[in-house]
Amino acid sequence: MFTRNGVWAIISKDKIKDFFHRFKSFHIIVFFVIFAVGVLPCFILSRGIVANYESRAIEQRIVNIKTQCEIIINQMGMSEYLDEPSSEVINAQLTQLANFYDGRIMVIDKDYNIVKDTFSMNTGKTIVSEEVINCFKGIENSRYDKVNNYIEQAVCIEHSVTKKIIGVMLISVSTDSIVDSIDILMTKAYILQLALSLAIVVVAFYVSRRLSRPFAKISDDIAEMSEGFLNxxxxxxxxxxxxxxxxxxxxxxxxxxxxxxxxxxxxxxxxxxxxxxxxxxxxxxxxxxxxxxxxxxxxxxxxxxxxxxxxxxxxxxxxxxxxxxxxxTSQNLNIMPVNLNELLELILKRLQPIAAKRNIELLFESFRPVTAEIDDVKITLVISNLVENAIKYNVDNGWVHVSLNADHKFFYVTVEDSGIGIPKKSQEYIFERFYRVDKSHSREIGGTGLGLAITRNAVLLHRGTIKVSSEENKGTTFTVRIPLSYIAS
Ligand SMILES: Nc1ncnc2c1ncn2[C@@H]1O[C@H](COP(=O)(O)OP(=O)(O)O)[C@@H](O)[C@H]1O
Ligand SMILES: [Mg+2]
CATH class of the missing domain: 1.10.287.130 (Signal transduction histidine kinase, dimerisation/phosphotransfer (DHp) domain)
Incomplete structure (x- = not known):
């Protein structure tokens, strides 16, 4: 049971994630933004208009009731109606007013007795409500009961001569007609909103599609490219x-x-x-x-x-x-401190016989003792390749000068020869694999065209640089610069 639940949880979690991930599309996000920006204000606005209409209609209704009551109250203030509510004229007016507004009117004397009730239900009873008490204090108030759809208005009855409050008229008026017109208004607003929403959906769909088209185009192009259709x-x-x-x-x-x-x-x-x-x-x-x-x-x-x-x-x-x-092996160089003076002397000693064959003078000049953190096998390859080239591409009875120097950061090895030189236009290619300036000549000299490529790779592994300067028929100088301490990547 537990496992089952567990599996279910995993599946549904993934599914839910997948489901929401779909909505992360630019297209859909833009669509919803436009939709929200378009529809929400319209919705809020229509709500506002309806609410405003309602409060104004209620206010208007209250003002109307008060004005109509005024006339009857004046008559009450002048007559002894509150003591003897038998005036047919006033009673008829009260009934008419109550009927007109589909409501109920009660007249209360200063002892809180109901002297007249148009519903004839509470005549003779006592009423002690907040509105009535307030009214006797001179505060006329009205209350709108939204749930039961009526307005309750308390109006003071003043004595025409003494101006004292001698009674209260309590009017309850139905607001059904207002509610009805609000309903009609709301229906119209809903229809308008629906139409507008539909229009906005169409616009949002179109705009979001247009905006997201470049994304689709790029992804199509890349897909085509990776399948090899687009060159x-x-x-x-x-x-x-x-x-x-x-x-x-x-x-x-x-x-x-x-x-x-x-x-x-x-x-x-x-x-x-x-x-x-x-x-x-x-x-x-x-x-x-x-x-x-x-x-x-x-x-x-x-x-x-x-x-x-x-x-x-x-x-x-x-x-x-x-x-x-x-x-x-770029990652695993065998780095250790190496005495370069000794290393260079050893390399030159090994190459000495080859130089001697063509009577080429091989000279080593060191400006200071240098120890550096290097991979000695690879640096040996660098120096031997350069010196071998200097001998190979030299003239008989020529010379090769190798020098070693250092500052506080780098050590420098230069290999200078009195050889045939390298044409300007070839100089940028000599480090490429298999490149040889003069293929036929190199062949008889016996080269593979890989030496300088190996050399440059080894120098780069040490985060160093290699430069060449050469003049045809005069000679060539290679300068290698390598940091004294190895810089790990
Ligand atoms: N010291 C030099 N003097 C003249 N040309 C050189 C020198 N070093 C290299 N070159 C030219 O650069 C080419 C590439 O050198 P390298 O990569 O060592 O190949 P190779 O096996 O031919 O020596 C050589 O074929 C040669 O033409
Ligand atoms: Mg070579």
């Missing part, structure tokens, strides 16, 4: 805020397109780069097989070429792996 940008001419949202969405979409393009380009580049050495190997192997009796020297020569191609292939794969790893 261009979303365009909605609408409110300024909406246009700003659309602008941001378009910006995001463009960024995604750029990312997607670069991903596609990367995949096609990778396939191409991996295929090139294999194609070469196939050509070499095929040409050996084609020759019936190829000399051993030819075999040796071709095999050496094939081994070179295999090395190239492994180098590309190795570089690709470093690149992918760099993307993946």
């Amino acid at each position: 261009e940008e979303i365009s909605v001419k609408s409110y300024r805020e909406m246009e700003l949202i659309v602008k941001s969405i378009n910006k995001m979409i463009n960024r995604m397109k750029v990312l997607d393009n670069s991903r596609q380009e990367f995949v096609s580049n990778v396939s191409h780069e991996l295929k090139t050495p294999i194609t070469s190997m196939k050509v070499l192997a095929d040409s050996l097989l084609m020759q019936e009796e190829a000399p051993v020297e030819l075999y040796k020569e071709f095999m050496t070429d094939i081994v070179e191609e295999i090395d190239r292939e492994s180098k590309i794969i190795e570089d690709l792996l470093s690149l992918v790893k760099m993307d993946k």
